[in-house]
Amino acid sequence: MQFNRLGHSDIKVPEICLGTMTFGEQNSQQEAFEQLHYALEQGINFWDTAEMYSVPPKPETYGATEKILGQWFAQHGRRDQVFLASKIAGPAFGGSHIREGETRFGLHISEALDLSLKRLHTDYIDLYQLHWPERNTNFFGTLGYANAQAEAEYDVQAMHDTLVALQKEIQNGRIRYIGLSNETPWGTMKFLSLAKELGVDRFVSIQNPYNLLNRTYEVGMSEIARYEGIGLLAYSPLAFGYLTGKFRHGARPANARVTLFPRFTRYSNPQSEWATERYAQLAEQHGLTLTQLALAFIKQQFFVTSTIIGATSLDQLKENIAAFDLTLDPALLQEIEKIHIQQPNPAP
Numbered sequence: 001m002q003f004n005r006l007g008h009s010d011i012k013v014p015e016i017c018l019g020t021m022t023f024g025e026q027n028s029q030q031e032a033f034e035q036l037h038y039a040l041e042q043g044i045n046f047w048d049t050a051e052m053y054s055v056p057p058k059p060e061t062y063g064a065t066e067k068i069l070g071q072w073f074a075q076h077g078r079r080d081q082v083f084l085a086s087k088i089a090g091p092a093f094g095g096s097h098i099r100e101g102e103t104r105f106g107l108h109i110s111e112a113l114d115l116s117l118k119r120l121h122t123d124y125i126d127l128y129q130l131h132w133p134e135r136n137t138n139f140f141g142t143l144g145y146a147n148a149q150a151e152a153e154y155d156v157q158a159m160h161d162t163l164v165a166l167q168k169e170i171q172n173g174r175i176r177y178i179g180l181s182n183e184t185p186w187g188t189m190k191f192l193s194l195a196k197e198l199g200v201d202r203f204v205s206i207q208n209p210y211n212l213l214n215r216t217y218e219v220g221m222s223e224i225a226r227y228e229g230i231g232l233l234a235y236s237p238l239a240f241g242y243l244t245g246k247f248r249h250g251a252r253p254a255n256a257r258v259t260l261f262p263r264f265t266r267y268s269n270p271q272s273e274w275a276t277e278r279y280a281q282l283a284e285q286h287g288l289t290l291t292q293l294a295l296a297f298i299k300q301q302f303f304v305t306s307t308i309i310g311a312t313s314l315d316q317l318k319e320n321i322a323a324f325d326l327t328l329d330p331a332l333l334q335e336i337e338k339i340h341i342q343q344p345n346p347a348p
Helices: 029-041 064-076 105-120 152-171 185-198 221-228 239-244 270-285 290-299 314-325 330-342
Strands: 003-005 012-014 016-019 046-048 083-088 125-130 175-181 205-207 231-234 304-309
Touching: 003 304, 012 016, 012 304, 016 029, 016 314, 029 064, 029 314, 064 105, 083 105, 105 125, 105 152, 125 152, 125 205, 152 175, 152 185, 175 185, 185 221, 221 231, 239 270, 239 290, 270 290, 270 330, 290 304, 290 314, 290 330, 304 314
Parallel strands: 016 046, 016 304, 046 083, 083 125, 125 175, 175 205, 205 231, 231 304
Antiparallel strands: 003 012
């Protein structure tokens, strides 16, 4: 297991992070515990969750994932052996069931953290992340910027208030490090600039989507990662399972997320299906599975600190972890680029 420095911090985290958003929906507590035990045995002591999980988010399962993790810590201890990450839900996408709609970052971080710590059975979170921007911008697959009338001064004031609120929790010892998620280049740089101006802690990481079907992070964000010390925690590395090959030729396995929840359409367009098929054929030509090709590719990018892998079965988890033992040679990477040039970022 390779360990990488988390942004500009003095902490090193494993190249694999265990994603837990299926816990409490597609995975029972017992199944979740099996994954947590196995991950820790393999040296994966970096676990990521969020207050809004399980996914898909709904009132009935709000906080369910954090509760399962909390039960694991309550029963097994070992909290000091885990680098635990969680996320605060912001306005717009959070839903009125989350803290009764009280979801402004600067105003409600303390309350959100209170509730997460209680569910997690801990008194601190190692990495606390903003789940998405508080302002209107292009994320979650939105192309282009359609917010020309944005109130820029309000955006900056909200960011200022958020940094102040986060710093207070850092000083109180309830947060160790802070991170962003689903953030844009402008938002990332503005937060870094404000942190310097205020003399407060800087964000050390950003959790954005990155996979063979969505490499938009490479444009803008990768340069920021290189020069500003912000590590990418790459989520959705297998594109909702499309990059495992299980949806090839129109197949829809009974218990797959896309089958159970048709709302997840980000990777199901014709362009993505074309690219997925080409990557699958390329993997087969080289004696690899599509899963191995997809995960090994991400691992080798200089700006990736850790790849967040999630699984709905222990066998899937084992297969995903094993893929990180592979290194793709330069010739194979060139073949990947040829496909990417023909169909770049079909599922941004």
